[in-house]
Amino acid sequence: MKSARVVLSVDIGGTKCAVALARTDGEILARRSEPTRAAERKPEQVLAGLAAMAREAIADAGMAPGDVAGVGVSCGGPLDRERGVILSPPNLPEWKAVPVRAFFEEALGLPVRVENDANATALAEWRFGAGQGARHLVFLTMGTGIGGGIILDGRLVHGANDLAGEIGHQTILMNGPVCGCGKRGCLEALASGPAIARLARDSMMYGRHKRVLALAGGRPADITAAHVVQAAREGDPFACQILEEAGTYMGIGIANVIQILNPERVILGTIAVHAGDLILDPIRAAVAEYAWERSRQVCAIVPAALGDRAQDLAGVALWVED
């Protein structure tokens, strides 16, 4: 690896925006964040806020923009990576074809790389987290959605128009529930946070899940995946069953990826980190059933390791070079 340089990461999220000044060996020097407030602020205002935080973070670290090698922007897809344009991210409904690269090049006078958040986080886990040492790995978020990033032979897979890695939108059940993307039976509609909450709510009518309901303050509509994980941690059998069902779907989706790509590591974020073996066990059981032994015996399925640092390191990882 080349000697560490200082870069600036920019994370544009649906609820929060953050910048971090960091070294390419992963050491964070300064950071700032603020709520995105996408409903009240136009994209240009959000970007101006990020540029202001960037200048502050650089000053906080006692540096000048000239000390920074580049800017790494991580944000929701779809996007046009070559042109550095955010197209129409579901988490920022007002954003249509926003030229983020041009904006930061102009505002900060630095070279800018733009990557979708799942890809950038895959790179970060590979460089700094649970993916270290692997050549072929797949990263999957398990949160509001199921995003994915694929690294083969040490290179991120982008595909023909930057849409590779949409592992959460493979079909697991032909006639399954409608997904947020409009298709039916996607993995995301069966194993994401909202899918787990829906599974819990759907079984309310049978009078089960008293503990999950209590954690949600008695309001079924307020149930989240976090309540299900919490109840499962306390040993609630119905909550464990929900995680087992979601984990089985997740395992089938992962088994398909193992059959198609033969990775040596699959890294799972968010719910897999919070729930641990409560969901990793059913995932691994389904992978054992739906992937070939010869393929799965070389593939470790592990939780993500970066936790809250992932969002800062995602943009940094775009500037790490071999």
Add this chain to the structure above:
Amino acid sequence: MKSARVVLSVDIGGTKCAVALARTDGEILARRSEPTRAAERKPEQVLAGLAAMAREAIADAGMAPGDVAGVGVSCGGPLDRERGVILSPPNLPEWKAVPVRAFFEEALGLPVRVENDANATALAEWRFGAGQGARHLVFLTMGTGIGGGIILDGRLVHGANDLAGEIGHQTILMNGPVCGCGKRGCLEALASGPAIARLARDSMMYGRHKRVLALAGGRPADITAAHVVQAAREGDPFACQILEEAGTYMGIGIANVIQILNPERVILGTIAVHAGDLILDPIRAAVAEYAWERSRQVCAIVPAALGDRAQDLAGVALWVED
């Protein structure tokens, strides 16, 4: 592309073995083939027969082994590509850990590259056939099995232990029919030649498929996918329905690959070539339903173009360099 060299392709199949002397621009100079007779001959005898045919083909072309740049061996997986060892191909049940590269290096005194047949054919279609001009493509056989080869950014994807591309063994139906591989509901168990024949036989009991049955000489056990395709070509509605069902499963499997890899071309062999739009139409309809518009609009789904030349050019393609 570098100037054309002469190479020798070796194709080791379950029913037939062939060698071809060819230029790396795809021109075939001489070829020989013989039945594999794997039940009667030991692997060493089969390999000795191939080496003898290789020497004959080189002589036929008025050349000497020294005029040949290398040998490209295409055979059924799984195999260890680095070591050049065929491990345990389902189409050659007696072959266990056969060191084909060492054999041909010794027998012919030439450098040898070994690749599984689906990968090698993917390369051949990319270099000489329906994949020309693409950077990201997926090739799928649709014959006895559904094998796959993936080329991303102009490079074959091998994975951690040479098992990438097993697209036919992704799960399409969780509780579907048992596949030859032992798993349940694999794409191969739903859309391969034997799967199409089974679909036809299974609906025999309802008294349908008289035309398919007639083509099979009145013996349900003798029905093959070729009979179904033939009857569909003649307009038999039940045969068309079978192809529509298999095509729908195939389309879901392809849609998953499009979501995961975002290729610009998907090339389908064998049955897709013979049946044409009778199966390509339902495949494309399912892809339209199960893949995102933004991903599928950049991806052409086309039949393979090399026909019988594929098996000769597979080994040749291993030696084509940019």
